[in-house]
Amino acid sequence: MSASAPPRPATASDLPAQLTLIATKRYRVGIIGLGYVGIPLALTACKAGFPVVGFDIDAQRVAQINRGESFIKHIPTEAISAAIKEERFRATTNFDELRDVDAIIIAVPTPLTKHREPDLSYVENTARTIAPRLRKGHLVVLESTTWPGTTDEIMRPIFEQTGLKSGKDFYLAFSPEREDPGNPDFGTSTIPKVVGGDGPDALALANAVYGALVVKTVPVSSSATAEAVKLTENIFRAVNIALVNELKVIYGKMGIDIWEVIDAAKTKPFGFMPFYPGPGLGGHCIPIDPFYLTWKAREFDVTARFIELAGEINTAMPHWVVDRVAEALDRRQGRGLNGARVLVMGIAYKKNIEDTRESPALKLIELLEERGATADYHDPYVPELPRTRKHGSLAGRASVPLTAEIVARYDAVLIATDHEAVDYPALVEAAQLVIDTRNACARAGITHSKIIKA
The missing domain is CATH 3.40.50.720 (NAD(P)-binding Rossmann-like Domain)
Structure with a gap:
């Protein structure tokens, strides 16, 4: 029909x-x-x-x-x-x-x-x-x-x-x-x-x-129950991602690799579910949905402290990552972010798609530029940045080509999204400094002193 x-x-x-x-x-x-x-x-x-x-x-x-x-x-x-x-x-x-x-x-x-x-x-x-x-x-x-x-x-x-x-x-x-x-x-x-x-x-x-x-x-039993199911699913993810993001910061101070810890912990056949840290939350659901419940909870005189704290931790991650970029530039090149050129690798909110909604990479670019850096991006799925509600000033920017000559011009490469289409060995070889927020280099089998995990 x-x-x-x-x-x-x-x-x-x-x-x-x-x-x-x-x-x-x-x-x-x-x-x-x-x-x-x-x-x-x-x-x-x-x-x-x-x-x-x-x-x-x-x-x-x-x-x-x-x-x-x-x-x-x-x-x-x-x-x-x-x-x-x-x-x-x-x-x-x-x-x-x-x-x-x-x-x-x-x-x-x-x-x-x-x-x-x-x-x-x-x-x-x-x-x-x-x-x-x-x-x-x-x-x-x-x-x-x-x-x-x-x-x-x-x-x-x-x-x-x-x-x-x-x-x-x-x-x-x-x-x-x-x-x-x-x-x-x-x-x-x-x-x-x-x-x-x-x-x-x-x-x-x-x-x-x-x-x-x-x-x-x-x-x-009801529409309200079905609505609560979806919020619960996404709050569960947001809270656990906040947990591993906080552990990333703590273990990083101790010289411990959070990704190695998670990979070992997930071998336990019960009582543990792996979640992974990153530069912040992206997508239309996880960064947003928890706040729908915290807002509604106030109507019942309830403060959703645990959920709000998780939101604060995840929202702070782009700031923490930019601090790591500045610190790495200072230690490796004797310079700060002001005047530095940074190439952000990946602008989509997660790998292998073109969706930029709520992508932390957009916030990273803004924070880098607020501190005096010049920030460009490369993304094989996003040739040009669309207009977004929060980051309208970035609309129209184009993805730069990914060649060894172009990569070498940047003081640092910041991996924000771990697209599988990227040749990470070639990227690391060409780059002066790599800050990896997704453990992409280690998963590609690359170890090098110029790689900093963040």
Whole structure:
């Protein structure tokens, strides 16, 4: 069936009929937000046999998708073009077409304000866009990470202002995204999906939809519980990364290699899970999500001290790394950062992808330049820096070529992202000084006095 199939009315009273539509792959899926979450989900639904319409306010992105082109490196162009050609998927900026789909899945950003408070403007604006187009029988699912209660306290009132009632006229649910861009072992369809609904019917319908898309669903008692699950997953990672970052600083003072310690500790078959230090946290989830809970906790007169401390440690890491660069230049070359030339290796927030959201490398460049250094970058996945909310002044900067002659011109090379496409032996040979925040050189089997771990 084409993604542009004509309207087919459905009502909240015909739950068995809707379950039949899902079972027979005639259920139409609409996805709002065609980014790192929305596109993989759309392709997964198409592969499962459902007609999918993607909605986005970015007309250029919509046109690119409809041409069958991918703008995300780890998502093959062939996957999008095949879905488009077979008329299983198309994108649009016309939100009036929401009336024609059966499920509306929301995958929009949930960033922080400059005061580190939740910014739900994307979610609220999307809900207000949906509301005048909401009809009986619609299933609306939020996937964006947020504080527990958002679905019930923010979205439901907006929808019910239309006169329709959740659980009676439409279904409302929350199912947190679990995307890990660039992960070769897990994709959308192979990751279990947590599902919480506003009432048993909403849970049953949302669970049936996702059950047709992914390897396993994990139903929970409420949308708030599902929202808490996602925060817990990311807070767990943020806290443990803060722990090893703090241990890195302590052991470094003692002359002990934190990476060697972790590699030895992880041989214990129980009671230990390896996490690794770095120059700071990046990506849309880990640096942001913990603060959604610390903010919400204040409503209940609770201070999330442990989580906030972890945030402070991780936020301080770029400053600590820049101090190590300055110290290394002073000891090895008898100079400080002022007037130094530094090449930052890798600008994406993690290896082998082009995503720069919340990347600590951007903060590193700003801190280096604040202290008088000239900072350039090389990244095989990011030829030019995009505009970001926090680091707009860096937009438009281009990746410098990586040749021995160019590397030799810099006083120091700072490895911020450990892309596997980089020839680290050649890099170390050409560089005057290497500050490695990712243990990339050691993993490549390189030992040299010019390498400093940070």
